[in-house]
Structures are given as C-alpha cells and as structure tokens.
Amino acid sequence: MINSEYVRSIARHEAAHWIMGKRFGAGVGAITLKFTHEPGTSSVRLDCHAAVDRIASTKTVPEIEEYFRQRVRASMAGAIAQLPPDVGVTIPAVMGIWENEGQDDYMKIREFCQILRNIQYGEADRQTAKTQLNEISEALFLASVNDVQENKEPIKDLAEHMASAVTEFNKSYVFSSAAISSIPSIQALFPLAQSGS
Template identity: 25%
Template sequence: MPPHLIEKAQAVARHEVGHWAIGYCLGFKVGDISIVIQEVDHYRGHAVIELESDLGSLELVESYLRRRIMVLFAGVMAESLKPNGIPLKDYAKNELEKGGATNDHKGIRELLRVLRGVVYGPPRDKKKLQGELDTLNDELWNATEALVMKHHKLILGLGGAIAEKASARGKPFGLTETQIVALPDVAEWLAANPQPK
C-alpha cells in the first residue's frame, strides 16, 4: 500500500480501537474489528459492539445513553491520539463534524437530545435547551477524553497491530475477537481492567 494509505489505515484502526476499547470499559460486549481502505477519503471501518442492554428503568436508560455517546465520541478521540497519549481535540472535533466520522456525529446528536429529555424533562425555551445540550455534550466529551488518555497505550498498540494487516487497497483487514484477546498486551490489559457489570 502507498504511504498515504498506510497512514490512513493507522488512523482508521485507532478510531475503531477507540470504539472497541471504550465500549469494553463501559460494559458493552465487543467483538471483531474490520477495515477496508480504498482511498484517503473512501474507507470503511467497523468495531463490533453489542448494544443490547437492560433498559428497565429511567436510570438504566440514562446510563445507556451516556455510555453509548461516549463510545461514539471515542472513535475520533482515539484517532487523534499522538504517541504521547494526548489527543488533538481540534482535529477530533473537525473529524467528527466534517470528516469521516459524520455518522458518529449524527448518532451523538440524536442520542444527546434523548438524554437531555431524560435528564432535564420537557424543553422550556430554545436557549435553555441548547445550554442543556451543550452541558451534556461537554461533560461526555471530557469524560471520553479522560478514558481515551487513560487507555492510550492499548489503543495505540492494538491500532498499530491492526494497521499492520493492511496489505492492499480495497482488501479487508482486521482482527477477530479471538485474535484480539489472544494478543499478549491486550490479554494483560483485559486482566487489569475487568469489565463492569
């Protein structure tokens, strides 16, 4: 693969591992990670995250919404990670709103509105409603940043391992769940970070 596509493969791999790792940390069942790179602006990535959850109370619904939004934020936050573990937040926001993560952004915007209704109740006026949305958005964005930074070594390492599988334009690459959990660094990380119930 040409160097510019290898760089894109690395970015997309970090993005998908961000979804995967933060999904795991927040109690979702995770699975395979797969990617296809056609061109810098034409690619597809997918991390299997099973979203089925107990939603039997308003508190459980609120928890689910918060966790799901953080998983969606985690992709761009992880993609923007530098080797020192610090994310480039401006890059992450731009990628979310105008770049390759616009589908994540659409999901976040919809879920934030549902979460706002759960937390604050019926909207009173547009200005107050927007303030409530901004408060929730910033809270979850900052919480996601903290989690991604905490687990940056796993994200960068697993992202690199997946990107190494990229061999040709248009050829799918990735790792199955079995392959992921068998990697020594991942196995060590999983043992040190038992999944919440």
C-alpha cells in the same frame, strides 16, 4: 500506495470504539478495515467498523441514562483516539474528524445527547435547551478524553497490530475478537477476555 499514517489513525479510531465498548460491558466482535481507492482520483473511501453488541439492561430511567452516557463516550472515543498524538484534544479538532469520516458517530452522539437532555430536563425554551445540551455534550466529551487517555496503550497496541497488516487498497482486513484478545495489553486490560468473548 496506501498511507500508513492514515491507516494508523483509522485503526486507532476503531480500536477505541472496540476497547471502550468492551470496557462498558458490551459484547464485541471483529474489527474490519477496508480502504477503497477510487480509480483516477486521490480519494479513499472507508468501510471500517468495530462490531459492538449494544444490548443492555435498561429497565429503569437511571439505567437508560447510563446506557446513553456510555454510548456517547464510546462513540466519542473513536475520533478522540484518531487525532495525531502531537495534536491537542479539543472539540474543534475532533469536530474536524466528525465532519468527515466520523459523520455517523457524530449523528449518533447528537441524538443520544438530545435524549439525555430530554430525560434530565424535559421541556425548555430553545436557548435553554441548547445550553443544557451543550453542557451534557461537553461533560461527556471530557469523560471520553479521560477514557482514551487511561486506555491509550491498549488502543495504540491494537491499532498498531491492525495497521501493520493493512498493505493493500480494496481488500477487507478482519481482526477477530479472539485475535484482538490475544494481544498482551488487551489481555492485561480484560484478564477474562478469552477467544470468542
């Protein structure tokens, strides 16, 4: 039997990616959730993602920096939102997610933070560079925690909408941008978000 709480947590993860991607001006598409049960085991393989178009104007260094800051914040938002509501949001708690189903997000986050460090500081010895990288990562983590907190109701509503539809293993559940945009709290967040946008 599919674990509804686990489905909700993954749905919150993808909802946060979708909402924060749209908040930062990216084009958004469908969210797909699929939970594949491996026969004879208790393991479940995930194939879940939010379609976010990341084309942006990056003609100047400040635009490039802002683009990567937003990418990091949107990527971090998934794991932050995935935490159970009664668990405090800390870097170790989120790392537990990044080390498991959130590995792809974590690899992108580290790469983008390294790019930001290189732009802002240039050459440095190993220890200084590590300190600078940690400062950038921690500042963006706090910003992403705030993003998720400010958007917790739409994230929750979208996640509940999706999770309530997931009843079977080995089946893809696709939630179109139009269907997502019809949810009242999403409409309130993005008043001009009509079908297909």
